[in-house]
Amino acid sequence: MTFRSPDLAGLDAAAAGVEGPRISPLHDAHAAAGATFTDFAGWQMPVRYTSDLAEHHAVRTAAGLFDLSHMGEIFVVGPGAADALDNAVTGRMSALAVDQAKYTLMLFRTGGVLDDLIVYRTGEDRFLVVANAGNRAAVADVLRERVEGFDAVVEDETDDIALIAIQGPRSTEIVEDVESLTVEGTTLADALAALRYYRVLHATFDGLPVLIARTGYTGEIGYEIFVAPDKVRALWDSLLETGAGAGLVPAGLAARDTLRLEAGMPLYGHELGLDVLPRQAGLGRAVVTALPDGSDRAFAGRDGVVADTPPEPDSLLADRVLVGLASEGRRAGRAGYAVLGATGERVGVVTSGALSPTLGHPIAMAYVDAEVSRVGTELAIDVRGSALPATVIALPFYKKTAPIAAPAGPSATA
Amino acid sequence: MTSENDLKYTAEHEWLDADGSVATVGITAYAANQLGDIVYVDLPAVGAAVEAGTTIGEIESTKSVGDLYAPVTGTVVEVNEAVASAPETVNSDPLGDGWLVKIEFTELPALLGFDEYKALTA
Numbered sequence: 007m008t009f010r011s012p013d014l015a016g017l018d019a020a021a022a023g024v025e026g027p028r029i030s031p032l033h034d035a036h037a038a039a040g041a042t043f044t045d046f047a048g049w050q051m052p053v054r055y056t057s058d059l060a061e062h063h064a065v066r067t068a069a070g071l072f073d074l075s076h077m078g079e080i081f082v083v084g085p086g087a088a089d090a091l092d093n094a095v096t097g098r099m100s101a102l103a104v105d106q107a108k109y110t111l112m113l114f115r116t117g118g119v120l121d122d123l124i125v126y127r128t129g130e131d132r133f134l135v136v137a138n139a140g141n142r143a144a145v146a147d148v149l150r151e152r153v154e155g156f157d158a159v160v161e162d163e164t165d166d167i168a169l170i171a172i173q174g175p176r177s178t179e180i181v182e183d184v185e186s187l188t189v190e191g192t193t194l195a196d197a198l199a200a201l202r203y204y205r206v207l208h209a210t211f212d213g214l215p216v217l218i219a220r221t222g223y224t225g226e227i228g229y230e231i232f233v234a235p236d237k238v239r240a241l242w243d244s245l246l247e248t249g250a251g252a253g254l255v256p257a258g259l260a261a262r263d264t265l266r267l268e269a270g271m272p273l274y275g276h277e278l279g280l281d282v283l284p285r286q287a288g289l290g291r292a293v294v295t296a297l298p299d300g301s302d303r304a305f306a307g308r309d310g311v312v313a314d315t316p317p318e319p320d321s322l323l324a325d326r327v328l329v330g331l332a333s334e335g336r337r338a339g340r341a342g343y344a345v346l347g348a349t350g351e352r353v354g355v356v357t358s359g360a361l362s363p364t365l366g367h368p369i370a371m372a373y374v375d376a377e378v379s380r381v382g383t384e385l386a387i388d389v390r391g392s393a394l395p396a397t398v399i400a401l402p403f404y405k406k407t408a409p410i411a412a413p414a415g416p417s418a419t420a
Numbered sequence: 421m422t423s424e425n426d427l428k429y430t431a432e433h434e435w436l437d438a439d440g441s442v443a444t445v446g447i448t449a450y451a452a453n454q455l456g457d458i459v460y461v462d463l464p465a466v467g468a469a470v471e472a473g474t475t476i477g478e479i480e481s482t483k484s485v486g487d488l489y490a491p492v493t494g495t496v497v498e499v500n501e502a503v504a505s506a507p508e509t510v511n512s513d514p515l516g517d518g519w520l521v522k523i524e525f526t527e528l529p530a531l532l533g534f535d536e537y538k539a540l541t542a
Contacts, residue, residue: 007433007447007479007486009454042453057511058482059457260456260483336460336507337480360482361459390478390485 030075031168031235032242039256047140049076051259058260062363065224065265068253069174071245072262078142079167079232080135080149086157087131093305094152095123096284096293102127107204107221111284111292112145117310118280118317119287121145122272124221126206131158134217134232136169138274152306168238172245172254173228173265180249181229186212187244198229211241223262225269225404264360267369270330270402276341276357277328277371281321283311286373287328288401322355326373329354330403331387331396336361338368339387339394345372346386346393353378356387362403369403370396424515428528429537430491435515438528443492446519447479447510450541455481458507463488463499463521470496472529477520479510494525 027050030036036043041052052073054061064070082091088100097110104127112120121141126134137145146162153160172181181187182195189197189209198218201207207218214237222228233241246254263273272278277287284293293311297303310317316324331339338359339345345354354374362369370387378385381400386393428436433451437444452458460480470476470490477488499521503509510518532540 007451007488009484009486042456053483054456057457059459062482264482340485361480363482 028076030073031238032073032075032170035239035242036073036256041256041258044259046259047076047138049139051076052256054258054260055256058258058264059363061255061257061261062264064253064255065174065226065257065261066364067175068255069172069176069180069228069249070224070255070257070261071242071249072171072173072257073242074169074171074230075235075238076139077169078135078137078139078145078162078164079169080137080142080146081161081163082133082135082149082153082158083131083161084156084158085131086153087133088127090153090156090158091125091133091135092303093156094149095125096305096307096311097125098294098297098303099125099127099133104128104130105206105208107206107219109204109292111289112148113284113305113307113310114280114317115307115310116280116317117283117307117313119274119278119282119284120148120280122274122278122289126217126219128206128208128217141274148306166235168233168235169230170233170238170242170245171222171228171230172249173222173224173226173257174254175227176249176252176254177226177228180245180252180254181218183248184211184241184244185248187216187241211237216241223269223271224265225271225402225406226265227406263358264363267358267360267371268362268364268402268404270371270404272328272371273358279321279323281316281318281323282373283314283317285311285314286323286326323357323373325375326354327376327379328357328401329372329374329379330399330401331356331359331370331372331385332399332403333368333370333387333394333396335368335394337389337394339370339372339389339396343390344388345374345396346388347375347378348384350386350393353385359387364404368394368396371401374398425534427515427534428491428531429534430489430531431537431540432489432491433541434489434491436491436528436531438525441524441526442497443494443523443525443528444519445491445521445523446514447486447488448537448541449514451486452511452514452518455479455486456483457481458510461503461507461510461520463504464496466496466499468496470494470523479507488520490523491531492523492525492528494523496521497524498522
């Protein structure tokens with residue numbers, strides 16, 4: 007047999023502008039746990055440890071631990087940092103309170119998406135921008151261009167910061183029980199209980215500062231923890247040890263991808279790219295075109311967004327909009343498969359798809375013509391020559407029954 | 421079941437266990453592991469004539485799709501109906517209960533031995 011659709015292969019090292027595969031500071035831990043590795047944006051990252059389905063279910067029912075050390079951490083620092091970021095991205099970062107975070111987009115001048123980001127305001131004049139691994143260099147370069155003229159500097163600290171995520175309904179009880187993880191002036195349990203979605207907490211692990219953010223990419227409650235690379239192994243091991251009784255398992259990129267797909271969260275390179283306007287991806291709310299007083303807000307890419315013309319007219323995504331598709335059976339539409347209309351004509355393309363581990367039926371995200379994007383529309387996916395019926399349904403496919411306070415947008419991207 | 425040392429292999433990660441004129445065919449543990457959790461198996465019909473090196477089925481995991489090739493030319497005499505309803509068997513026992521098809525053949529092509537196959541996946 008041959009492997010035909012390595013959906014997870016994502017971006018290759020060349021595209022990421024990285025030489026050779028890079029190794030996470032947790033590589034030895036993954037190897038010892040029996041991980042299968044994949045190249046992801048130039049990094050050797052664990053795709054699964056034992057079973058992607060078991061890891062997926064663990065996150066939905068207990069908790070999973072993810073290594074996200076490949077993601078980019080770029081700081082914008084200085085008295086003009088807030089204004090500089092307001093100019094550089096689609097949201098008003100100056101409106102963030104200290105220790106608040108926001109999902110936002112960085113656009114090219116055409117209005118196409120350069121990257122989706124989470125920006126954490128970690129101090130009055132200090133913002134942490136978390137970028138996708140494959141876009142890290144581009145985001146840092148563009149930020150440097152866009153802070154010119156502002157009293158701010160850009161510092162790419164990706165190599166000095168490791169990132170892990172613990173996600174799932176039992177995350178909180180596990181994190182609060184980790185010895186050596188403490189906060190000043192209160193107990194960690196109280197601090198976590200008070201930590202709202204898209205907020206960050208300054209803590210210490212083994213005496214060194216760590217940042218605990220209540221963000222994630224799974225649709226479950228959880229935390230993303232920024233920590234020094236030389237401490238990440240100790241924190242990883244402590245979490246696994248503390249959480250073993252609660253069902254915490256290490257989870258790979260395969261589970262991360264099916265979790266985010268069920269949660270309807272876009273993945274750069276699939277649902278987002280330079281050929282996509284935010285509106286097409288359903289992310290119009292992340293683009294703030296007016297100031298509170300009603301006047302026009304200036305930011306890079308504004309002209310493209312306002313013009314509302316396809317950034318790349320030849321793209322299969324041009325003029326189409328993102329929808330969710332649900333099917334019966336077990337065969338899933340995969341990225342790149344054609345979406346067909348009532349008479350078999352091509353009306354779109356799948357950007358991500360899988361047999362949903364939680365729902366038990368195939369789901370897909372696809373860009374389709376606006377005329378066939380209404381919820382309930384019956385379409386089909388060309389699954390290697392056979393037309394698999396698929397119905398347009400509202401995103402997300404999966405929503406926690408006891409909802410976490412819904413924010414605008416997903417989290418730190420793959 | 422024959423031990424993995426005695427099976428024959430293809431470079432496309434199928435294994436073959438020839439007993440007289442009938443070969444039992446499956447995919448290797450390496451292939452099952454690379455695919456991840458297998459959720460769908462599409463196998464040829466009993467009676468189908470198959471030609472070595474051509475696609476005879478599909479194996480889907482949550483993350484990817486694999487093509488299954490016939491390692492030998494012949495006629496499909498039996499398919500493993502149990503894996504169609506429980507595809508995870510291919511992950512849990514790829515060389516045993518996770519077998520896929522039995523093909524009646526007249527002549528075996530050149531195939532890899534265990535050591536040769538192992539070297540491919542090292």
